[in-house]
Amino acid sequence: MNHRHLLLAVAVGAAVLSLSACRKPPAPEQEQAAAPAGPGETADQFVARINAEYKAMYPELTSAQWLSSTYINDDSSRVAAKANERWLTTLNGWIEQAGKYDGQPMSADSRRALQLLKLMTAMPAPRDPAKLSELAAIATKLEGDYGAGSYCVDEGGKRNCRQLGELEQVLARSRDYDAQLDAWQGWHSTAVPSRQRYQRFVELVNEGARELGYRDAGQMWRSGYDMPAEQVGPETDRLWQQVKPLYEQLHCYTRARLDKNYGKDKAELAGGLIPAHLTGNMWQQDWSNLWDMLQPYPDAGSLDITAALEKQYQGNLSAALAKAGGDAGVEARFKAQREAELATARQMTERAQDFYVSLGMPKLPESYWRNTQFIKPLDRNVVCHASAWDMNMGGDGKDGGADVRTKMCITPTEENFTTIYHELGHIYYDLAYNPLPPLFQGGANDGFHEAIGDTIVLAMTPRYLNSIGLVDKPRESREATINAQMRMALSGVSFLPFGLMIDRWRWGVFDGSIKPDQYNQKWWELKAQYQGVAPASARGEEYFDAGAKYHVPGNTPYLRYFLARVLQYQFYKGLCDASGYSGPLNECSFYGNKEAGQKFWAMLSKGASQPWQATLRELTGNDRLDAAPMLEYFAPLQDWLKQQNQGQMCGWEASAPAPAAQPQSP
Numbered sequence: 001m002n003h004r005h006l007l008l009a010v011a012v013g014a015a016v017l018s019l020s021a022c023r024k025p026p027a028p029e030q031e032q033a034a035a036p037a038g039p040g041e042t043a044d045q046f047v048a049r050i051n052a053e054y055k056a057m058y059p060e061l062t063s064a065q066w067l068s069s070t071y072i073n074d075d076s077s078r079v080a081a082k083a084n085e086r087w088l089t090t091l092n093g094w095i096e097q098a099g100k101y102d103g104q105p106m107s108a109d110s111r112r113a114l115q116l117l118k119l120m121t122a123m124p125a126p127r128d129p130a131k132l133s134e135l136a137a138i139a140t141k142l143e144g145d146y147g148a149g150s151y152c153v154d155e156g157g158k159r160n161c162r163q164l165g166e167l168e169q170v171l172a173r174s175r176d177y178d179a180q181l182d183a184w185q186g187w188h189s190t191a192v193p194s195r196q197r198y199q200r201f202v203e204l205v206n207e208g209a210r211e212l213g214y215r216d217a218g219q220m221w222r223s224g225y226d227m228p229a230e231q232v233g234p235e236t237d238r239l240w241q242q243v244k245p246l247y248e249q250l251h252c253y254t255r256a257r258l259d260k261n262y263g264k265d266k267a268e269l270a271g272g273l274i275p276a277h278l279t280g281n282m283w284q285q286d287w288s289n290l291w292d293m294l295q296p297y298p299d300a301g302s303l304d305i306t307a308a309l310e311k312q313y314q315g316n317l318s319a320a321l322a323k324a325g326g327d328a329g330v331e332a333r334f335k336a337q338r339e340a341e342l343a344t345a346r347q348m349t350e351r352a353q354d355f356y357v358s359l360g361m362p363k364l365p366e367s368y369w370r371n372t373q374f375i376k377p378l379d380r381n382v383v384c385h386a387s388a389w390d391m392n393m394g395g396d397g398k399d400g401g402a403d404v405r406t407k408m409c410i411t412p413t414e415e416n417f418t419t420i421y422h423e424l425g426h427i428y429y430d431l432a433y434n435p436l437p438p439l440f441q442g443g444a445n446d447g448f449h450e451a452i453g454d455t456i457v458l459a460m461t462p463r464y465l466n467s468i469g470l471v472d473k474p475r476e477s478r479e480a481t482i483n484a485q486m487r488m489a490l491s492g493v494s495f496l497p498f499g500l501m502i503d504r505w506r507w508g509v510f511d512g513s514i515k516p517d518q519y520n521q522k523w524w525e526l527k528a529q530y531q532g533v534a535p536a537s538a539r540g541e542e543y544f545d546a547g548a549k550y551h552v553p554g555n556t557p558y559l560r561y562f563l564a565r566v567l568q569y570q571f572y573k574g575l576c577d578a579s580g581y582s583g584p585l586n587e588c589s590f591y592g593n594k595e596a597g598q599k600f601w602a603m604l605s606k607g608a609s610q611p612w613q614a615t616l617r618e619l620t621g622n623d624r625l626d627a628a629p630m631l632e633y634f635a636p637l638q639d640w641l642k643q644q645n646q647g648q649m650c651g652w653e654a655s656a657p658a659p660a661a662q663p664q665s666p
């Protein structure tokens, strides 16, 4: 969540700090609304003023939001909701005033800034203050409840509760069909209480969107891409058609391996759909955790990064225990474990920083290391979902300096390791565009923001991983190449249809084509159609399965991640070219290459100041989204998968009848 995300996702505002810090009474409510345009203020002056006011109010907003995400309780929720309310009121005021300048002369920059202003939040709020307040409270509650979600069972009189992280671990590690099903169902049960609230949320943001002149909130979301909103659906369908054959091959191969492991009767549902709880991931969006089952050539050299990180943790633990002295008691042992967890998380982050620095980018400011949440605190609920924060737009070298942070609950796994690279991509984007006027401080589009760190992840080749001591010296063989490709495909290719279906669902919810009493049915229809997955037992409207994915209660648009999955290969190819590389695309790493670094930084520094098509052309020579570089990258794997799948009936039937409710055990 870079700062534009932050305002897009859950827009915030705050006044509480003034009370505790300097005992100033909060300003009266009417002063919170944007001051009316002064007499004779030109459009350019107006834009300059809101840029300044936005920057001035921003740190208070982000602090309230940070607190409510890292200390979930009634007080922090109240503060964040109130802050949110003030911010949305201010924004509505600005947008209303901006209308006065329609058709007036102004600089091209101001025109763009005013366009961006209208799209600054993904949560357009109704003008009616009571409804705006209700919306702000609902949004905070939805996200807080997701963060605090817990699945509890009574076990012989003892209550055993597990949160998302623990339940995800079951899917990642256990190969026990029933244990996985229980973890999957358990987590999904936590979303049920949010269903009504989400329905109301939809009504309120739609009202806000309509007041801004959009048909509904979904249309507003689609308006942020420097092209007509109605082209966004077809454009992303075009990309999906490009990559779908690759996904189908991966699906086919995966299903066959699952069949082998669990038996066809369990691993294949009607129509050839894969059971949702067997993909190693709560949302079937990333199949990396199935590596044990899907690894093409177990003897072609290990790529087990999780094992290497676990070893690093064990080393840190031994060091911490040694420090605690000979026979440490339970308490000292526990302390040593926490110390080792934190040390490992910091080391993983230093590793990620090192990649960016090798490209010529700056080191993260010292405050980053002080303010970041690296591991899950034990004494309170937090939103563990990873995010990146620009607290003050201070990376322009003026005033007090940058305050950028990430918030994660890091464990020593490959997935977390690459997520750190992803999050630092957001942070470096923030730092690069901090010198721009605040309204231009955002990604060229939101997909760009998500693609930065992921581009770096592609450059984490086996050779790079070996150079940082995480995997054995890579073998030069076809088998090793296929292994490396499979590793990337399990996170990158498996994700594609998920990246698309979430907002296909939300667009339908916002435009009314998906009615509140069809939320779950339509969710699973889209999952079947795009991903080829299905729940193992019927999921009727008593559930709210969409609500079990962070971005729905968190109201973060999701199309950005689909775009990023395509863009990252376009960026990667552009940077490989810039570095002078000329071998096969999948073997390129630009680690340490300053030319690539400069080209990347130049792109980041442009922020949202020009249409993304121009920014894309500067980096890649192409101004269209294009999955060709992704297909070029995966060409060896796609060939291999076709061979493996020979004789199989690939594909699936999405319209197969939903599974009947499971019979009650006697």
Ligand code: X8Z
Pocket: 001, 285, 385, 386, 387, 419, 422, 561
């Ligand atoms: O939400 C994220 C990031 C933060 S922007 C951790 N991602 C999506 C997800 O987890 O669903 C990254 C990949 C897709």
Ligand code: ZN
Pocket: 001, 422, 423, 426, 449, 450
């Ligand atoms: Zn992200």
